[in-house]
Amino acid sequence: MDRLGRGQRERAHLPHRDVDPHEEDGLRARPAHRLLHDPHLRASALPSQYYVRVLSESWLHAEAFHAMSLQGLVLPDRHRAHTELLDLDPLPRSALNDPVAEAMYEKRFTHFNPIQTQAFHTLYHTDESVLLGAPTGSGKTVSSELTILRLFKQHPGQKVVYIAPLKALVRERIDDWTEGLCRILNKRMVELTGEYTPDIRALLAADLIICTPEKWDGISRNWQSRGYVKKVGLLIIDEIHLLGADRGPILEVIVSRMRYIASQTGRSLRLVGLSTALSNAQDLADWMGIGEKGFFNFKPSVRPVPLEAHIQGYPGKFYCPRMATMNKPAYAAIQTHSPTKPVLVFVSSRRQTRLTALDIIAYAAADERPEAFVRMADGEMEAVLAGVRDPSLRHTLQFGIGMHHAGLCESDRKLAETLFVARKIQVLVATSTLAWGVNTPAHLVIIKGTEFFDAPTKRYVDFPITDILQMMGRAGRPQYDKHGVAVIMVHEPKKNFYKKFLYEPFPVESSLPEQLAEHINAEVVSGTIATMQDAVDYLSWTFFYRRLLQNPSYYDLESTEPECLSEFLSGMVEDVFATLEEAGCVETDEDGGVEPTTAGRVASYYYLHHRTMLTFSSSLHEDMTVEELLHVLCAAHEFSELPVRHNEDKLNFQLAGTVRWQVDTRTCDDPHTKANLLLQAHFGRGELPISDYVTDTKTVLDSSLRFMQAMADVSADSGWLATTIAVCNLVQCCMQGLYPEDPSVMQLPHITAENAQALPILPKLLADASCNHERVTNTLTNVVGRRNAVEVVRVLQRMPIVSVSWGEPRLVELPSDSESDNEEGDEEHMWEVTVRLVRDNGPKQRKSRASAPQSYAPRFPKVKEEGWWLLLGHLPTQELYAIKRLSFSNSTSVRLNFPTTAGNLENLSEVTVILLSDAYIGLDQQYTIKVPVHDNSADVGVGLNKQVHPARARRRDEASGDAQEK
Template identity: 45%
Template sequence: ACETQLPVSFRHLILPEKYPPPTELLDLQPLPVSALRNSAFEGLYQDKFPFFNPIQTQVFNTVYNSDDNVFVGAPTGSGKTICAEFAILRMLLQNSEGRCVYITPMEALAEQVFMDWYEKFQERLNKKVVLLTGETSTDLKLLGKGNIIISTPEKWDILSRRWKQRKNVQNVNLFIVDEVHLIGGENGPVLEVICSRMRYISSQIERPIRIVALSSSLSNAKDVAHWLGCSATATFNFHPNVRPVPLELHIQGFNISHTQTRLLSMAKPVYHAIMKHSPKKPVLVFVPSRKQTRLTAINILTTCASDVQRHRFLHCAEKDLVPYLEKLSDPTLKETLVNGVGYLHEGLTAMERRVVEQLFSSGAVQVMVASRSLCWGMNISAHLVIIMDTQYYNGKIHAYVDYPIYDVLQMVGHANRPLQDDEGRCVIMCQGSKKDFFKKFLYEPLPVESHLDHCMHDHFNAEIVTKTIENKQDAVDYLTWTFLYRRMTQNPNYYNLQGVSHRHLSDHLSELVEQTLSDLEQSKCISIEDEMDVAPLNLGMIAAYYYINYTTIELFSMSLNAKTKVRGLLEIISNAAEYENIPIRHHEDNLLRQLSQKVPHKLTNPKFNDPHVKTNLLLQAHLSRMQLSAELQSDTEEILSKAIRLIQACVDVLSSNGWLSPALAAMELAQMVTQAMWSKDSYLKQLPHFTSEHIKRCTDKGVESVFDIMEMEDEERTALLQLPEAQIADVARFCNRYPNIELSYEVGDRDSIR
């Protein structure tokens, strides 16, 4: 072994300031639901609970009886969503046609809140509740008619960037941000930018937009609250142990470094933890992957059978399960459910997930095993939560990495049944070396820092296009609205500052702005005049309009040319920066290698662990309508959610250069992606329920277009298609809506055309 000693200087180290103590939970009389003083509002809660919990009671007056901006920091499962509802009810009391925007960083959470609030506010209070789609023209219509708009940060960023032209963005009365602690996460910069923008809009239109922020307990909540304009009296930052249901936490260490071996060694301890802490009450087990859900469910049942108590986790008659099991296609899942253990992963359909969740929530099935990524989208809770290992395989870096601490907190939060349990329990099974880490961060509030300084380019570009930033000074002023600016003075070394004087801060911001604008200039997104003024260029405007990365638009500009065809377009779009986070799972390269043999456009020297190669293959598989595994299908959906925007940006780049042929090819590709077919395929492929057999029967009879189908006699059509009546009705509906356009034209002044 070799050792080297180096002196480390702490001379210039500036420690962050000591954090203030958390908000004390006061011993208040629980507020009855009647405190809302409105019979319609009281009706929303009366059938669920008679009193609000201690946290809701303490924040009630500030949230419901004032218009102050409010910060509420409390552990997951503390009832913060009801605190947000207080603010909505306050807004509706003051203005029955008021507009509220609710932001949550997770798509799954947005859908969950939408379903809950649709029933609560639309069906009961007759207020329009809408969920944004990410498609700008649709979202503008939804924004115009919605009273309560539910969105992810990215979708609101797309809409609010052009706030000067969009009155409905300016007319927001209430802006609720859930899970605000995730500004420290991967997509945190977008969350930070939209919150800063709403405060900026409020200052520009000189009308208050109330902000209500909900978060986990934070050690630096004061900075977050100050950034969002919350006064000290409207900042509630409770300690992590302040839960409506007290939590008993056990952390179990395993001194095995190899991940798969460690998971194997945890199998029996999981069963023993169930028997010790929750032999009869509901149990939720989180595991790192989809594959592990099935393995763990089988392991629990195997150990249970060896205990000669095979059906101990099933709490209903087996015959009562039959109607539910008929809706499932996975034979292993059916088998485990019959024995009282269910599992959930990304590969199940929405219907299958609903069935399994229903069986667990009703108490018929006692144990549920769920994959890590579902912790944000599940509306179920248990008496005992077991976290079986805290590492997962990250395909991007081809290594096992730790769960984000916020995911762990979210999992722990599922051990929460306020009306049924006096306490919840949680067992965390992790590597021995991680025990102290979890002890610290699960018992104490977390600090949160900004990452905006690492990805400012796209946000700067968008603000330059909308003329919020017209020179370098505007860019510096823009940063003063951000959380990044607040934290730079509080924790300077974290942001590479050597001091906190006005000069240090000014120099650092100027350097940050200079570097960012210089990168945008090199990408031909903006121009810089007289080393001060900035103006958007065509590429920058295209990138901002279609919400794409500045490096992607640079790639398009450099790669597209007058001879680009569909094959080239697919390659260029697949290489967009937007796809660099498409997950590559363990051993998935073999699946992708097989897929590459089946697609029409073969790739040269593909690396099957490259997310861009995977994107290309899945786009081609989509156009060929290939059957894919559930995981690859969910990846395809993620790819398709961005594909049309990227193709439309290609059309704009090509048409700006006057290249007609590739521009038409890109337009055709957009239609191909929408219809999931290649341009050479039969037009009949667009029709619902049409398989290759149907198309072959039709072409054999000389029926080749939608119009041929429409012109057939009813009996002849029915005999040819051999479809059930309901499906024939779908085909008829499609045919009746199919556009029939006649185009006539003449060329004037032929001789002037070159």
């Protein structure tokens, strides 16, 4: 039994006879679904069946045998539709016939490359949608820029949306186009990723929107109410061949939805898909509505800079020793193929970057050439090393070798990139994500291993072929090299596979069925789907539908006959509706109609998995504590993707002994437990065991904010006042990195748990700072010193002091069809109260601000504006009547409604209004509003007759948990 609770797992070997070498897997005591791929399957020699045998690695005579019939298998057509590269004279830059556009490329090239030349007329002189399939390094980005130039020239006022699958690619486009395209053309561009969410004004004013698939999917779901979505005239999707990857369904839904929007609005939409070479590119083009003029699918061998590839096999059953045996050949490859030119070495993990770099240094030292890769003077090197924070990177840079991975801080990563691009260092060892992110081409690329550790399955799995091609594509610099070199080091049994298929165009299949429930729910919420037939019709817009007809066996469709196809799609939709109904996201009727529920709307708005909504709906209840809510938050399905790397279960076990709230130490290898521990470590402000956990904490915090907002909506919909307040308190804890019981003054710089006891609570300190600046400075000087006291006062002046006032409640008549009407019709009126919020402090120029000021939250990884929750409830019954989420710069007024009775009371005598910050702990305010005697005969007038300054308001003292008069 595993004492750390890592789960019982048996190692087993799965040989599929007469096909490929066996595969090893870990089997748990639960159903598992795993596909054994046979790359040699051909229609001309299709066997009648395969034999699969499962052998235990630990137990004698523990085996299973299964004959897998292939009799009903229908293979797809073998598409070989390639675009021949014509022998054309390269077009000069002047072919743009626009001096401003030519200025964009003045310092980059004089002539377009052969691929750009061949597609130039279609890209620049027509509005045809385009699919451009070409190898990495073929200049596809410049090709997409030609379509942008045409849109801005021919269709002013329309917007461009550029979708990249990774934030690193988005950042690369932002950096490149900020200095180039946008500056020269005087266009406005916004970034839309998990780290940056511009306000509505920025989106309305933007000419160019650069975003990740998830962000545009979330925005375009409500396209009916978002005019800027309808103004999109050009949609560019980079790396569209990733349709078959994990995030492929999002790309598929985006294209389908944007085409549907264009058909509904009658506006033209140009689609541009950028891809590597595909074997079924014609299916992709047909689905996107791309005609013959816009179809370009060049062979993988077509590259502006020819690539020389070497595939080397290495024996060894175990991963880490096999990686170690590759280090000396990697050093030898550098000496053979690129002794003086830039070299990129791709590895699978952050640990491997360090081990590989150290071994290369050792081999260079053994050759008595320790500084063979250094390309700068000693004085310059010393200045560079002074700014490096990571000790391992500082060490390797001394020998001309950089490292690049997500565990490094932003400044260290940028420094490694800059030094490599500037040719100050010769070798850069990086994880595979660099291949998709920063454009750092080299003469030689070494791919050291084609496997990575997949945390959810706890095993090493192969990189997708697309990733291998992307890494290889970094070899060969168009400005410097006549050819590039790639050395691919693989496990010996897989050598023949890579030799055969590395340059074969591969098919793209749809992954939409795996995530169909989330996207169907979004369309139900938007109103696109109201019946089962609507859902079937919706599927006909997708790439999945087209591939279903072409490759039915891949999707478990027995026949493409109309009756069988209709039954298959109807069954799929029924299953999705049943799944969503079980999760509480939709309600169906006997006639096949479907309507969204509140949970469904929340899931769509906050981009949540239906399992997450099921967890929230079933786990949230009345009177929950912040600790209980943290466990619910970390149970979100999305956190199952949080990596628990090799040996991190041991680190989690150690971390569990340092946090304040207990976790189940038997589940230390569970990503949900890790998320809980990371958040508690964030609250406790303790040291994390490794740098990877810093990056993981940022990931968890980034997702947690929208999860908690969804939890607040679910709780508010149920009318739970105490639970809703506790959710808001949890948001404050995440923003400030504190437990709810910690002194609120610890939000200020230089204030720790030790010296916080010498200071008053934050509301008192804030009120004093607004009226007696010198006295507060002197008080703080005695605690943190004069210099630090000045900084603390500066932060205090940023924090909000908000006055709350309200008008006398008045009765308002409900609409006749209001859901609040009961069957007897005795609930025809509701009370309405107008609450006014005024920010009393801050610089005078804030009066002209259009948006709220930024909150002070240095421990939160993203910049965030100040926001507030305004709650109206009844304390005796703990009922929540109304909740408003708002953000303002100077002042705002909000109308809140509440019923005329509460519980068993005939009339309400008073209600409570509560103001909660979404960023600061201890600034909450609570007031009692007296309700006039219930009189249906006349409305009660409104007048703002109660003014209370927050310095004298009733606030929550977080140290005691009780509300006190201040």
